[in-house]
Amino acid sequence: xxxxEQSPQSLIILEGKNCTLQCNYTVSPFSNLRWYKQDTGxxxxxxxxxxxxxxxxxxxxxxxxxxxxxxxxxxxxxxxxLSDSASYICVVSSDYKLSFGxxxxxxxxx
Amino acid sequence: DAGVIQSPRHExxxxxxxxxxxxxxxxxxxxxxxxxxxxxxxxxxLIYFNNNVPIDDSGMPExxxxxxxxxxxxxxxxxxxxxxxxSAVYFCASSYPGLAYEQYFGPGTRLTVT
Numbered sequence: 001x002x003x004x005e006q007s008p009q010s011l012i013i014l015e016g017k018n019c020t021l022q023c024n025y026t027v028s029p030f031s032n033l034r035w036y037k038q039d040t041g042x043x044x045x046x047x048x049x050x051x052x053x054x055x056x057x058x059x060x061x062x063x064x065x066x067x068x069x070x071x072x073x074x075x076x077x078x079x080x081x082l083s084d085s086a087s088y089i090c091v092v093s094s095d096y097k098l099s100f101g102x103x104x105x106x107x108x109x110x
Numbered sequence: 111d112a113g114v115i116q117s118p119r120h121e122x123x124x125x126x127x128x129x130x131x132x133x134x135x136x137x138x139x140x141x142x143x144x145x146x147x148x149x150x151x152x153x154x155x156l157i158y159f160n161n162n163v164p165i166d167d168s169g170m171p172e173x174x175x176x177x178x179x180x181x182x183x184x185x186x187x188x189x190x191x192x193x194x195x196x197s198a199v200y201f202c203a204s205s206y207p208g209l210a211y212e213q214y215f216g217p218g219t220r221l222t223v224t
Binding site: 031032034042043044045046049051089091097098100101102103 | 114152153154155166201203210211212213214215216217218
């Protein structure tokens with residue numbers, strides 16, 4: 001069964017600090033992996049999309065990594081801001097199927 | 111571009127009633143997705159259209175749910191009859207053809223079935 005596991009479920013960090021979110025998957029075959037940011041009451045917004053051959057992709061202060069051999073991905077947030085408070089969802093696609101993680105809720109405090 | 115447009119933004123209805131959610135994708139996008147999001151189950155893909163044709167509807171929970179895309183600029187998700195467990199936020203998203211491209215989500219429709 002295709003699964004996507006995210007950790008931690010939630011975390012609280014101080015403004016200006018860094019944090020890393022984890023995503024482990026068992027999806028096969030693998031097409032791509034994407035990270036979404038979802039603010040409360042809004043639709044998800046794509047941060048990165050990574051294919052099999054990509055190890056790292058950045059979008060501003062967000063950097064995603066992918067290890068296709070171990071089927072692990074991480075999302076690193078640098079110098080966190082209050083606006084980074086949101087849910088971050090990992091999604092893995094396989095052909096025309098999408099598998100979703102439950103998300104990590106990040107709270108940034110001043 | 112106005113982005114993906116969904117209507118209504120909020121819908122409250124009684125159990126047994128028919129509910130129709132509407133979506134206008136971004137112009138030029140050939141793929142359209144309907145999602146459901148709840149606290150318990152997170153984000154789930156219900157159905158995926160490519161060039162107005164349903165490609166994968168395996169996420170549609172049961173026969174009470176149906177989706178149509180009569181043309182490239184409009185799609186509907188219908189629930190008939192609605193049940194309290196259908197209460198959720200329903201998102202529509204669009205993208206260029208296939209799953210390799212970024213999906214743009216609409217603001218969602220919050221459905222409450224009493």
